[in-house]
Amino acid sequence: MNVLSIAGSDPSSGAGIQSDIKTFSSLGAYGLTVLTSITSQNTTKFDKTEPVSSKMVKNQIDSIFSDFKISAIKIGMVYNSSIIRVISSRLSGLNIPIVIDPVIKSTTGGMLLEKKAFADLKKFLIPLAYVITPNVFEAEKLTGIRIKTKKDLNKCATSIQKMGPKNVIITGYQLQKNKIADFVLEDSKFYFISGNKLSPANHGSGCTFSSSLTFSIAQGKNLKDAVKFAKNYTYKSIKNAKKIGKGIPITRISEKSDENKKILYNAINNLVNLKNFYSIIPEVQTNFVYSKSHPKSMRDILGVSGRIVKAGKDVIVAGNLEYGGSKHVGNALLEMSKKFPSINSAINLKYDQKLISKFKKKGFIVQSYNRVEEPINIKNKENSSISWGIKNAIKNSKRAPDIVYHTGDLGKEPMILIFGKNPKDVIKKVSSIL
Numbered sequence: 042m043n044v045l046s047i048a049g050s051d052p053s054s055g056a057g058i059q060s061d062i063k064t065f066s067s068l069g070a071y072g073l074t075v076l077t078s079i080t081s082q083n084t085t086k087f088d089k090t091e092p093v094s095s096k097m098v099k100n101q102i103d104s105i106f107s108d109f110k111i112s113a114i115k116i117g118m119v120y121n122s123s124i125i126r127v128i129s130s131r132l133s134g135l136n137i138p139i140v141i142d143p144v145i146k147s148t149t150g151g152m153l154l155e156k157k158a159f160a161d162l163k164k165f166l167i168p169l170a171y172v173i174t175p176n177v178f179e180a181e182k183l184t185g186i187r188i189k190t191k192k193d194l195n196k197c198a199t200s201i202q203k204m205g206p207k208n209v210i211i212t213g214y215q216l217q218k219n220k221i222a223d224f225v226l227e228d229s230k231f232y233f234i235s236g237n238k239l240s241p242a243n244h245g246s247g248c249t250f251s252s253s254l255t256f257s258i259a260q261g262k263n264l265k266d267a268v269k270f271a272k273n274y275t276y277k278s279i280k281n282a283k284k285i286g287k288g289i290p291i292t293r294i295s296e297k298s299d300e301n302k303k304i305l306y307n308a309i310n311n312l313v314n315l316k317n318f319y320s321i322i323p324e325v326q327t328n329f330v331y332s333k334s335h336p337k338s339m340r341d342i343l344g345v346s347g348r349i350v351k352a353g354k355d356v357i358v359a360g361n362l363e364y365g366g367s368k369h370v371g372n373a374l375l376e377m378s379k380k381f382p383s384i385n386s387a388i389n390l391k392y393d394q395k396l397i398s399k400f401k402k403k404g405f406i407v408q409s410y411n412r413v414e415e416p417i418n419i420k421n422k423e424n425s426s427i428s429w430g431i432k433n434a435i436k437n438s439k440r441a442p443d444i445v446y447h448t449g450d451l452g453k454e455p456m457i458l459i460f461g462k463n464p465k466d467v468i469k470k471v472s473s474i475l
């Protein structure tokens with residue numbers, strides 16, 4: 042998945058375009074960049090800014106768009122009117138979600154937007170946003186409304202939404218003593234996403250929030266799930282901030298890069314883009330799992346903590362990737378890997394006899410079980426049906442099956458499970474019958 046950041050350079054790599062690349066790549070996306078300005082700054086002092094010519098901004102955008110498929114765009118520091126206008130003219134009418142982080146001033150006091158560019162930012166750029174993420178200070182500057190109470194937040198977010206963006210998130214509102222909240226105006230709904238406050242000042246958290254939000258939106262998440270994801274990711278990066286220079290600490294990605302997560306993220310992204318994939322999603326929807334080798338429990342198995350769902354002909358990933366995220370498909374994989382440890386990934390699909398025939402024709406090993414034969418004590422025990430079923434289906438197998446299916450029972454939807462060594466292997470099997 043490719044994500045684009047249009048922003049300024051921060052040579053300390055705490056904020057700006059460098060920080061965005063760090064976030065995108067730690068999450069497993071490929072980060073493309075269009076540079077709008079070069080700044081000289083470090084963790085103690087903001088020195089100078091030199092904007093890139095608007096012609097060169099245009100050329101960068103054209104180079105990127107003529108080559109790459111882009112799933113979402115983040116816009117940060119834009120600095121002046123001519124840059125704003127050229128970005129607006131190149132991005133107008135594109136069907137790609139745009140996240141605008143309307144940065145005005147750095148934590149160390151540097152101006153990231155010329156005063157005289159405010160009007161053009163509102164007129165030409167803000168209307169293009171799927172979501173705009175001002176902090177309280179920026180929201181006040183954009184609207185002229187002072188934010189003290191929750192009522193002011195409503196007024197302010199509504200006023201920003203009138204400028205044209207679909208959704209507004211005002212970040213960093215102090216809800217209670219130790220709570221910091223993001224105030225969301227999604228279409229016409231208002232809500233808070235609240236979290237614990239971390240006190241030390243840091244360099245980079247604003248950029249980390251908007252870029253992780255952009256990543257999550259690129260994955261097709263709904264706004265609320267995307268905000269929760271970004272808030273959690275940013276919280277961890279502040280908690281893990283480090284004093285690298287002499288001044289304020291720089292936010293860092295806390296998680297040791299989880300290769301399995303990246304692999305499954307990418308696979309899910311390929312999956313939702315498979316032509317006609319929606320047509321093989323069952324009524325109970327789909328999950329896709331990937332485990333560490335020799336999983337001992339569900340905690341070793343990554344899955345979507347919601348589901349991969351169909352909405353008409355679109356496929357949406359509802360939820361985040363988490364260990365223990367899938368009970369049903371996770372349990373199936375756990376059982377399969379006990380007998381066949383080389384199998385580490387699985388997905389469930391809608392049952393259709395024609396699909397089974399196609400799989401058999403392709404030479405895949407297909408097994409099945411009969412839920413009508415399931416003992417009553419297993420039926421009554423939460424989440425044990427699937428383990429029983431898989432155990433039954435494979436009890437005489439010498440080789441790992443590619444497919445296991447059952448044709449349902451009273452009130453139980455029939456189902457196909459595809460197994461593979463890894464997510465790529467599973468996708469190959471799925472695409473072979475589409």
Ligand code: PXL
Binds near residue numbers: 057
């Ligand atoms: O965090 C805002 C920001 C964005 N872009 C650049 C910056 C900063 C803050 O310092 O330098 C280039």
